[in-house]
Amino acid sequence: MNAAAAYAPLNFTLTGRTALVTGAARGIGHAIAVALGHCGARVALADLDPQAAERAAELLRAQGIEAIGVGVDVAEEQQVQAMVTQVERLFGGVDILVNNAGIVSTAPLLELTTAEWNRVMAIDLNSVFFCVKAVLPGMMDRRAGRIINIASVAGKRGGGLLGNSCYAAAKGAVIALTKGLAREAGPFDITVNAVSPALTDTEMTSVLAPQARAQVLAQMPLGRAGTPRDIAAAVCFLASAEAGFVTGEIMDVDGGFMRD
Numbered sequence: 169m170n171a172a173a174a175y176a177p178l179n180f181t182l183t184g185r186t187a188l189v190t191g192a193a194r195g196i197g198h199a200i201a202v203a204l205g206h207c208g209a210r211v212a213l214a215d216l217d218p219q220a221a222e223r224a225a226e227l228l229r230a231q232g233i234e235a236i237g238v239g240v241d242v243a244e245e246q247q248v249q250a251m252v253t254q255v256e257r258l259f260g261g262v263d264i265l266v267n268n269a270g271i272v273s274t275a276p277l278l279e280l281t282t283a284e285w286n287r288v289m290a291i292d293l294n295s296v297f298f299c300v301k302a303v304l305p306g307m308m309d310r311r312a313g314r315i316i317n318i319a320s321v322a323g324k325r326g327g328g329l330l331g332n333s334c335y336a337a338a339k340g341a342v343i344a345l346t347k348g349l350a351r352e353a354g355p356f357d358i359t360v361n362a363v364s365p366a367l368t369d370t371e372m373t374s375v376l377a378p379q380a381r382a383q384v385l386a387q388m389p390l391g392r393a394g395t396p397r398d399i400a401a402a403v404c405f406l407a408s409a410e411a412g413f414v415t416g417e418i419m420d421v422d423g424g425f426m427r428d
């Protein structure tokens with residue numbers, strides 16, 4: 169490395185980049201969209217309810233961020249393709265894809281219907297396949313891109329603590345997919361990583377019984393739940409040019425939950 173490069177300040181800005189965040193109307197996805205926007209990216213906020221997505225985008229525009237809302241059911245491949253086409257038309261090619269949309273299931277396996285199993289797999293896992301399939305060709309043509317999947321400690325541990333083996337199976341598969349895709353996309357200078365949160369305060373976890381919440385918190389050395397902003401900060405790092413040598417990584421952002 170020459171002296172100029174060695175002393176150049178680190179640059180985490182995303183100016184000129186287009187980011188697509190799924191499940192961005194609220195919670196972790198919304199915080200990620202805001203944070204990427206504050207780093208300079210144009211942001212497409214995708215969510216199931218088009219009006220909620222548009223309201224969320226309006227909140228970003230009020231902060232001076234270039235943003236659009238897009239309605240999509242990420243479990244539907246054709247809708248995902250249409251979403252990417254719309255984003256590309258308005259904002260140009262997707263440089264940063266954040267696969268965040270997800271649902272949780274807490275039913276013990278024997279109480280789970282096949283329909284619920286299929287719905288969790290469709291939204292938490294198939295969606296990642298559909299979104300990647302829609303953006304990857306453009307990233308490969310441009311020989312650049314960042315794909316960041318939101319996994320879960322449940323996908324690493326196998327769930328169980330909260331009786332959610334189905335959710336854990338979907339997130340475990342997202343982790344494996346992240347590693348496999350990193351190998352496939354690496355030769356095109358595209359990185360593929362995951363952020364793996366533990367208990368984070370959002371609508372998803374607001375339904376947790378106080379006892380279950382306390383049980384999880386007791387295993388977190390930092391002794392508090394995560395905030396959506398905690399997760400967004402890790403995503404911004406992985407989306408930046410400075411993370412160009414990080415791929416196939418499953419980054420725990422979990423208050424120490426996964427420490428041995």
Ligand SMILES: NC(=O)C1=CN([C@@H]2O[C@H](COP(=O)(O)OP(=O)(O)OC[C@H]3O[C@@H](n4cnc5c(N)ncnc54)[C@H](O)[C@@H]3O)[C@@H](O)[C@H]2O)C=CC1
Nearest residue numbers: 191194195196216241242268269270320367368370371372
């Ligand atoms: N909150 C937590 O403690 C943790 C969350 N996660 C993961 O983080 C991600 C975000 O979770 P939260 O913000 O907590 O959830 P949330 O329930 O607060 O927000 C999820 C968003 O995804 C959207 N969404 C759901 N199904 C969709 C579909 N079919 N198509 C498009 N959008 C859809 C919802 O409308 C909502 O806006 C999820 O993948 C979740 O599994 C992982 C570990 C911990």
Ligand SMILES: CC(C)c1ccc(C(=O)O)c(O)c1O
Nearest residue numbers: 322325327328329330366367
């Ligand atoms: C992230 C959520 C609240 C969480 C935390 C811990 C486990 C587990 O260890 O079983 C889960 O399954 C979770 O969904």
